[in-house]
Amino acid sequence: MSSESLAKGAAPRPVSLTGDRPTGPLHIGHYVGSLLNRVEMQHTYQSFVLVADLQALTDHADQPQKVSDHILEVALDYLAVGIDPKLSTVVVQSGVPELSELTVYFLNLVTLAQLRQNPTVKAEIQQKGFGERVPAGFLVYPASQAADITAFGATVVPVGEDQLPMLEQTCEIVRKFNRLYAPDDPVLQEPAAVVPRVSRLPGLDGQQKMGKSLGNALFLKDSAEVLVQKVMGMYTDPQHLRASDPGRVQGNPVFAYLDAFDPDQSALEDLKAHYERGGLGDVTLKRRLIEVLESIFQPIRVRREELAQHPDEVRRILLEGTRRGREVAAQTLSKVRRAMQLERWHSPA
Amino acid sequence: MSSESLAKGAAPRPVSLTGDRPTGPLHIGHYVGSLLNRVEMQHTYQSFVLVADLQALTDHADQPQKVSDHILEVALDYLAVGIDPKLSTVVVQSGVPELSELTVYFLNLVTLAQLRQNPTVKAEIQQKGFGERVPAGFLVYPASQAADITAFGATVVPVGEDQLPMLEQTCEIVRKFNRLYAPDDPVLQEPAAVVPRVSRLPGLDGQQKMGKSLGNALFLKDSAEVLVQKVMGMYTDPQHLRASDPGRVQGNPVFAYLDAFDPDQSALEDLKAHYERGGLGDVTLKRRLIEVLESIFQPIRVRREELAQHPDEVRRILLEGTRRGREVAAQTLSKVRRAMQLERWHSPA
Numbered sequence: 001m002s003s004e005s006l007a008k009g010a011a012p013r014p015v016s017l018t019g020d021r022p023t024g025p026l027h028i029g030h031y032v033g034s035l036l037n038r039v040e041m042q043h044t045y046q047s048f049v050l051v052a053d054l055q056a057l058t059d060h061a062d063q064p065q066k067v068s069d070h071i072l073e074v075a076l077d078y079l080a081v082g083i084d085p086k087l088s089t090v091v092v093q094s095g096v097p098e099l100s101e102l103t104v105y106f107l108n109l110v111t112l113a114q115l116r117q118n119p120t121v122k123a124e125i126q127q128k129g130f131g132e133r134v135p136a137g138f139l140v141y142p143a144s145q146a147a148d149i150t151a152f153g154a155t156v157v158p159v160g161e162d163q164l165p166m167l168e169q170t171c172e173i174v175r176k177f178n179r180l181y182a183p184d185d186p187v188l189q190e191p192a193a194v195v196p197r198v199s200r201l202p203g204l205d206g207q208q209k210m211g212k213s214l215g216n217a218l219f220l221k222d223s224a225e226v227l228v229q230k231v232m233g234m235y236t237d238p239q240h241l242r243a244s245d246p247g248r249v250q251g252n253p254v255f256a257y258l259d260a261f262d263p264d265q266s267a268l269e270d271l272k273a274h275y276e277r278g279g280l281g282d283v284t285l286k287r288r289l290i291e292v293l294e295s296i297f298q299p300i301r302v303r304r305e306e307l308a309q310h311p312d313e314v315r316r317i318l319l320e321g322t323r324r325g326r327e328v329a330a331q332t333l334s335k336v337r338r339a340m341q342l343e344r345w346h347s348p349a
Numbered sequence: 350m351s352s353e354s355l356a357k358g359a360a361p362r363p364v365s366l367t368g369d370r371p372t373g374p375l376h377i378g379h380y381v382g383s384l385l386n387r388v389e390m391q392h393t394y395q396s397f398v399l400v401a402d403l404q405a406l407t408d409h410a411d412q413p414q415k416v417s418d419h420i421l422e423v424a425l426d427y428l429a430v431g432i433d434p435k436l437s438t439v440v441v442q443s444g445v446p447e448l449s450e451l452t453v454y455f456l457n458l459v460t461l462a463q464l465r466q467n468p469t470v471k472a473e474i475q476q477k478g479f480g481e482r483v484p485a486g487f488l489v490y491p492a493s494q495a496a497d498i499t500a501f502g503a504t505v506v507p508v509g510e511d512q513l514p515m516l517e518q519t520c521e522i523v524r525k526f527n528r529l530y531a532p533d534d535p536v537l538q539e540p541a542a543v544v545p546r547v548s549r550l551p552g553l554d555g556q557q558k559m560g561k562s563l564g565n566a567l568f569l570k571d572s573a574e575v576l577v578q579k580v581m582g583m584y585t586d587p588q589h590l591r592a593s594d595p596g597r598v599q600g601n602p603v604f605a606y607l608d609a610f611d612p613d614q615s616a617l618e619d620l621k622a623h624y625e626r627g628g629l630g631d632v633t634l635k636r637r638l639i640e641v642l643e644s645i646f647q648p649i650r651v652r653r654e655e656l657a658q659h660p661d662e663v664r665r666i667l668l669e670g671t672r673r674g675r676e677v678a679a680q681t682l683s684k685v686r687r688a689m690q691l692e693r694w695h696s697p698a
Contacts, residue, residue, distance in 0.1 A: 053691070054453065061457035062529050068690040075694075094686070095695030100453035101446040104403065104493070107486035108410035115485055136464055136492065137456035140485050144453070180411050315694055322695040337443070341417040342402070345424075345664055346444030346671040 016041055017154035017191075019050030019093075022070035023060060024212035025219045026077040028297070029201040032260050035081045037158055037196045042087040048152045048325060049083060051075060051318070054093045054100070055144060058137035059128065075314050077220050080304035085317045091325030092318050093148070098329040102147035102336060107140060109176045110169070115139055119165045146170040150188045151329040158194045167193045181339040188336075201260060202253045206235035218293075220300055227297070231290050236282050243281030254282075254289055262292045365390055366503035366540075368399030368442075371419035372409060373561035374568045375426040377646070378550040381609050384430045386507055386545045391436040397501045397674060398432060400424060400667070403442045403449070404493060407486035408477065424663050426569050429653035434666045440674030441667050442497070447678040451496035451685060456489060458525045459518070464488055468514045495519040499537045500678040507543045516542045530688040537685075550609060551602045555584035567642075569649060576646065580639050585631050592630030603631075603638055611641050 018038050020026065026035065041047055051074050056067045071092060078090060093099060115121060121142060125134050137144075149157060149170050159167055171190045178186040202208055203216030210217045218230050236254055240247035249255045249272045262268045271288065274280040307314060337343050367387050369375065375384065390396055400423050405416045420441060427439060442448060464470060470491060474483050486493075498506055498519050508516055520539045527535040551557055552565030559566045567579050585603055589596035598604045598621045611617045620637065623629040656663060686692050 051694075057454075057689075058457050064530060064690045068693050071694045092695045094691040097446060097450040100450040103453055104449035104486065105406075107489060108407050108484050110485050111482045112485055112488055113481040116481075132462040132465075133460045135457050136459050136461055136489050137453065139461055140456060140489070143485065181413060318694045319696075340406075341413045342443040344417050345400075345420045345667045346441045347668075 013044065013046040014156055015048065015152060015154045016045040016156040016158065017048045017050060017149050017152050018158055019048075019052045019148070020074055021052045021056040022067055022074045023056045024070060025073045025221045027210055027212065027217035027219045028257075028293070029210035029217065030077075031081060031220065032201055033160070034158065034196070035077070035083070038088070039082040039084075041158070042084060045156060047088040048154065048328075049078060049088050049090045049321075050093055050148055050325075051090065052093045052148070055141060058135055058141055058144075061135065061137070071318070072311060072314060073221070075318055076304050076307050079307055079314065079317070080220060080300045085321060088321075089324050090318060090321040091152075092322045095318075095322035096151070096326045096329050098326065098333040099144070099147050099151055101333060102151050102329075103140070103144045105336065105340065106143040106146050106173050106177070109173050109180075110140075110143055114169070114172075115142060118142055118169055120163055121166075123162070142166055142169045143173065146173045149191050150174060151332045152325065153189060153328065153332060154191050155189050156194055157191045158196050160200075161195055164193055164195070167191060177336075177339075181336075187339045188332075202256050204230055204234050204253065206251065206253050220297065221304060223301070224294065224298065227293060228290055231286050231293065232283075234286065234289075236285070240282065243284075244278050246278040247275045247280070247282075249276055254285055257289055258292060261296055262288075263295075362393065362395040363505055364397065364501060364503045365394040365505040365507065366397045366399060366498050366501050367507055368397075368401045368497070369423055370401045370405040371416055371423045372405045373419060374422045374570050376559055376561065376566035376568045377606075377642070378559035378566065379426075380430060380569065381550055382509070383507065383545070384426075384432070387437070388431040388433075390507070391433060394505060396437040397503065397677075398427060398437050398439045398670075399442055399497055399674075400439065401442045401497070404490055407484055407490055407493075410484065410486070420667070421660060421663060422570070424667055425653050425656050428656055428663065428666070429569060429649045434670060437670075438673050439667060439670035440501075441671045444667075444671035445500070445675045445678045447675065447682040448493070448496050448500055450682060451500050451678075452489070452493045454685065454689065455492040455495050455522050455526070458522050458529075459489075459492055463518070463521075464491060467491055467518055469512055470515075472511070491515055491518045492522065495522045498540050499523060500681045501674065502538060502677065502681060503540050504538050505543055506540045507545050509549075510544055513542055513544070516540060526685075526688075530685075536688045537681075551605050553579055553583050553602065555600065555602050569646065570653060572650070573643065573647065576642060577639055580635050580642065581632075583635065583638075585634070589624075589631065592633075593627050595627040596624045596629070596631075598625055603634055606638055607641060610645060611637075612644075 018034060038047065038049065051071050053067050053071055057064070060067055075090060083090065121139065130138070145166060146169065157167055174188045174190045177188050181187065201210050203210040203214060204218060205216040207214065207216055218227065222230065234254055236252050237248040239245070255272060258268050271280065271285065275285065367383060369379070387396065387398065400420050402416050402420055406413070409416055424439060432439065470488065479487070494515060495518065506516055523537045523539045526537050530536065550559050552559040552563060553567060554565040556563065556565055567576065571579065583603055585601050586597040588594070604621060607617050620629065620634065624634065
């Protein structure tokens with residue numbers, strides 16, 4: 001609760017936590033999938049937005065420079081889309097060592113079997129082809145995520161469906177912690193998952209997932225030229241060879257993007273019908289998408305380019321957000337240590 | 350390097366790290382196996398002695414009170430045997446959160462396979478019957494131990510033979526850290542294992558190992574009465590039924606203890622010969638052992654009882670040692686963060 005809201009006598013706003021791994025710039029899939037939602041949430045929630053550089057290092061340990069550089073990129077993306085440092089607290093994870101401390105305490109409350117059986121972890125280990133050679137830090141990241149959530153006191157965590165088992169593990173850790181160390185007066189709070197009603201955007205190549213590293217993403221930082229080039233190269237309907245041929249709307253990523261972004265949805269219905277009966281060429285269709293995307297992303301790009309001229313200003317915002325986040329985490333850790341009876345022999349008080 | 354040694358122009362003393370998990374009071378096996386060695390080492394090494402309460406919690410997560418209580422017990426044992434807070438720095442692990450932070454960084458540098466294949470970890474997981482249900486914190490404790498060693502800059506770590514693979518893992522982590530993050534100017538130092546030439550004491554019951562939790566240990570805190578009772582109940586040679594029978598010296602724990610403690614080793618040789626040819630009763634033999642042990646442990650016990658009257662004084666020593674230890678660890682972590690490029694976006698400097 002901020003002192004401001006206390007002064008006004010307002011009820012404390014519920015706390016939410018979201019975040020991203022700084023392993024690449026954010027793309028329009030992030031925009032519709034989570035960023036827009038955060039920009040909205042910051043008005044009703046006390047919003048912590050975590051630039052999870054430590055989590056990025058769990059499988060990029062050998063690329064510290066890349067991770068460090070992308071902290072700025074991700075922060076620029078945040079600010080450009082409208083995450084407002086006056087409303088949201090943007091925290092760089094490695095600036096809050098209390099998160100690592102809490103992670104270590106939580107590691108005692110989960111077993112190897114529980115970590116390996118977590119469907120989210122299991123899928124990601126498989127996807128990355130790690131097997132038994134998974135870095136220990138990656139294997140245990142549910143404990144680290146539980147630390148992030150509980151240290152900031154988040155009770156609301158917007159996640160994708162695939163992240164639900166991860167959040168369930170956080171709840172299990174919280175219950176176990178409270179049962180063992182604070183049975184009469186729980187120290188930690190169980191978070192609730194909120195799965196935002198957003199569509200997942202396919203990749204430019206029509207693959208189900210748009211991914212930073214899949215080479216099929218349209219980034220917020222892409223220039224107008226790159227945007228045109230990427231849209232013009234998009235996968236459509238491979239059977240749709242001549243404009244006069246009938247084309248498929250279903251599974252056509254150009255229409256998926258128009259569904260997500262076109263403000264004139266009734267005109268879009270006409271376009272779809274036209275495409276299906278034939279006579280609407282891909283180039284015309286893509287020009288419409290470019291127009292739609294430019295109207296949304298041009299102002300974001302401009303703002304991003306302006307901010308990128310002033311990295312010191314961004315750094316100041318991150319420094320201040322990290323300081324505020326650390327303050328909250330330190331308060332939690334102080335309660336945690338007391339509950340675990342850790343301070344008896346070495347606290348100066 | 351202390352400012353004192355700088356002032357004197359002396360070369361910095363090499364740094365050693367030793368420690369114990371506070372899960373029970375220390376016994377005479379610890380005394381001959383490590384404590385005596387530490388008392389000697391503190392004159393030539395800059396000695397850090399770690400009360401490893403966080404490590405104790407990795408498999409005692411549900412007994413925080415027990416762990417907390419035994420921090421005092423272990424500290425009393427240390428001080429009673431002659432670990433001198435003016436020469437050694439006694440640090441409570443949980444008072445140095447930098448150790449947890451470094452552990453989290455190190456977790457990215459070891460794989461699940463490497464942890465599971467570590468013979469020390471493997472043997473302990475088997476011994477404790479954990480299997481796949483091993484607490485994650487226990488599984489990863491080689492990373493935590495690597496953090497303890499490197500955070501204090503220890504280059505010498507006295508260990509038992511069984512701990513050698515653990516130390517090898519520390520060296521691997523150090524090499525990987527330096528290669529990835531500080532190739533030109535190594536930040537962390539590889540420790541050397543020193544296996545002290547000490548005999549391992551068998552249990553009172555003749556079992557190979559004396560263990561805190563095996564019910565076969567003679568504790569430093571045991572009263573004179575308990576000592577007499579425990580020695581009188583010791584296993585000897587089960588074939589040695591009458592004093593007149595020849596008895597076995599080999600595998601007889603009473604002789605193992607006399608070997609370790611009797612200051613008059615030539616008289617001991619006579620006793621052994623006498624026992625082997627028959628005519629020396631167990632009671633006479635045990636009386637000799639009681640005399641020998643009392644001469645060593647009576648002054649230790651007296652000092653321990655005195656100290657136990659002043660827990661605030663012990664607390665002050667732990668507080669001061671932990672503060673000094675934390676200062677050293679914080680310096681290491683500052684270098685570590687810089688090498689990992691973690692401070693670029695959120696350090697106030």
